[in-house]
Amino acid sequence: MAKQVDSVLPGWGLSLGVTLTFLSVLLLLPVSLLLLKVSELSSSEIMAIVSSKRSLAALWLSVRTAIQAAAVNVIFGTLIAWVLVRYRFFGRRVLDACVDLPFALPTAVAGITLTTLLSPKGLYGSYLSEWGIDGAYSPFGITVALVFVGLPFVVRSVQPVLEDMNLDLEFAAMSLGASRLQTWVKVVLPSIVPAMVTGFSLAFARALGEYGSVVFIAGNMPLRTEILPLLIMTRLEQFNYGAACVLAAMMLFVSLVILLGTKFLDGGIRTR
């Protein structure tokens, strides 16, 4: 860690100090308190909470739907970013602004709207039930809600990279004889994969912790459609703070592992 002499911010010491204080107050301290609470419990108690069927089912559901949602977002978010950057059409700016709607909209509103649409009598739900798919009150519904809240992360990660990408790279590939598909797969895609991975991590992290929109659409049946954040909420309402903290720590651990995993993967791609 070298001292940056030509920095715009006043003083290396000052800026580092502020950074650390800020992070401590807002991030490290709450997390430490959480872990402190967990440490009040005995290991057998912790193990009992963690390994209970209901907790594991909730955790698996949360992780699974978050990964699914993030994966869907990576595909469609990249496509949207591509369209927004590469094409000029009427209403492009409006569409561009709409991408941020999930940020602005209260998640509860999103949840209720999606539930209405996906419920067996709703606009989408009625079609889905013909195909034998449960729209609302199912893992499918949860994934849909999570796709909704996570979309902007992928679009906003990929978009600037695409904007900066030199068209000449594609021209070069084309003049070298590469077909459109080859150009895309061999030249464009490798340049935006890091951004896509970042977008995936952000969308995943957001989806894993999402509560507001999911509670309406999930149906919240233990073992079937109960996500982990809801289970934590339930434990809190039962004044079972210990269990809530254990579950929270568990969630923290799992998401850390997954985020570090993607960072590692991303780093591998970059230095390859």
Next chain:
Amino acid sequence: MSIVLDQISKRFGSHSVVQRVSLEIASGELFVLLGGSGSGKSTLLRIIAGLLSPNEGRVAIGGVDVTQLPPQKRDVGFVFQNYAVFRHMSVGENIEFGLRVRGVARAQCIERRDELLDLVGLTGLAHRRPHQLSGGQLQRVALARALAYRPTVLLLDEPFGALDLQVRTQLRRSLRSIQDELGITTVLVTHDQEEAFELGDRVGVLYRGGLVEVGDPMSLYHRPHTDHVASFIGGGNVLVGRKVGPLIQLGNVQIPMPQQAKVHQEGAPVRVLFRPEDVTLSDAPPRDAVQLGQGVIVESTFAGSVSRVRVEVEGLRGARSLAPYPTYGQKAPHVEVTFPSAAQMPHLQESRFLSLNRYHVLDPHGLSVLSLVGRHAEVDAALRVGAVVARASHGTLYTFKEAMRGDSERVRKELRLGAEQILPAAQVETIVRDGEVVESFVDEAQRGLYDLAVLGREGDGAFEPQVLRSLSIRLLRMVGIPVVLAHPTTTKIGRMLICTAAGEPGKGDVLFGARLARHFRAHVTVIHVQRFGATPLDVSRAKKHLESAAQSLAAMGIEHEVMVKTGDVAMALRDTVARGKYDLVLFGASGSASRRALLFLEDLIRGANTSVAVIPMMG
């Protein structure tokens, strides 16, 4: 393989980038497209490669029409200014890219890769990553990559633009030897004329989307046809004089018209080019050389292998200088001279005799007319009269208008439509500027590209009379070009009045008038007013002048009459203008182009439906 471009045009929106370019490049030739920024050179190259498609025209490579073929099928290698090396691939993978996508076997790819690495001088670097290489090395990789699958044509878009001087020279040499070795037809785009000369078998000069001239470097340098090429290429001195008999009159200096020069009309402007190294400075007037007379050293710079001095030559005063570009407050044309540094450098303010070892006369051309267009282009007098003059002389109309930023495309279109009713599209150029209109108009006029400026007459509503007046004065005095004040009813010039009494009778006025009249086949009246009480000497001088004016008009085959009146100058002229139904009245501003003189003029033509031309003092 040969490349043939046939009438290629390309527009982006309404903005025309390439205009009707036709060109043939022979098989194995290294052809350089030279042009400034915005000249359309890169666009043209991309059209050859198929990365852009032309709006009109056809491209053929090796005799096969490829206009409709996508870049993948054209078999061209393309090298970009910013290298466009794939960052996520190794050097080797980059070079093999073109082979791999064509499904060439791995072993062959590697063999060809190593061959190319040797060719471009990067032996053994196949496994490096692009970020480990310097700019020069990256461009070598890009070159190797483009050559890998043996394209029929190699296209390079400012390949050395982003590199520093030393690397650039090195790469230039490598490129030349690689091209010689492979014998591949190559087109290189650059803005650097030194590069163009060093590399090109032939060079094509692009300007504002048009191919101005094509030739080998030697003839482009020494015998260009257009003033754009003469001043754009090399440090050149381009002076505009006038043809007088077998001579060229440059201010007070006369030099012989070379045998090989294209035929100029008597009195027509002659553009003379001489290169700085073709001028000799000496202490005494040299014999057996074309002399420019004496000049004073005003600037002297040491530039390594050569020394460069600027000499102000009093004798050339009155000749218009296109290059070097005249500086503000300069009294007489400056001539640029270079000589080997070893020779002794003259000191500032020292006086020397100048002579020319070699000079060249550019082809004559029609009038370049610069019109200042007011608010409503469709009814603008300056636009219409400018177009009428440009059409008659087979020249070019440059329409000039101010516009808000962002509005310029619409304004350009409007100007075009306005002028094209009178002129063919090829003869209209539009210039749109934001900012202070008078200042930017004077700046534009000062570029020395124009023979004539056209403004609206007072009271057309677009500009205030005093604005037009001060603009006229600046154009006449500082820029030194004739100014026409256009009247909206002027649609042709059939009758012309040349007044030699508004000041000293000027030879230049008559000659310029005659040149205009010749284009229009107009009838010319030359009028001279004798003041009461003029001395016999004055009378005989005026008579002599009128005689010679009549002679030159007759020599140019112009129908004319000479009129001599006696009395109050203003009254006599006003009377003549009012009765004569002239389309154009021409005055000399040889005395002084002052506010008073212009007010006098305005008073003379008040109420008459005529346009007015004011001629500055000319040699």
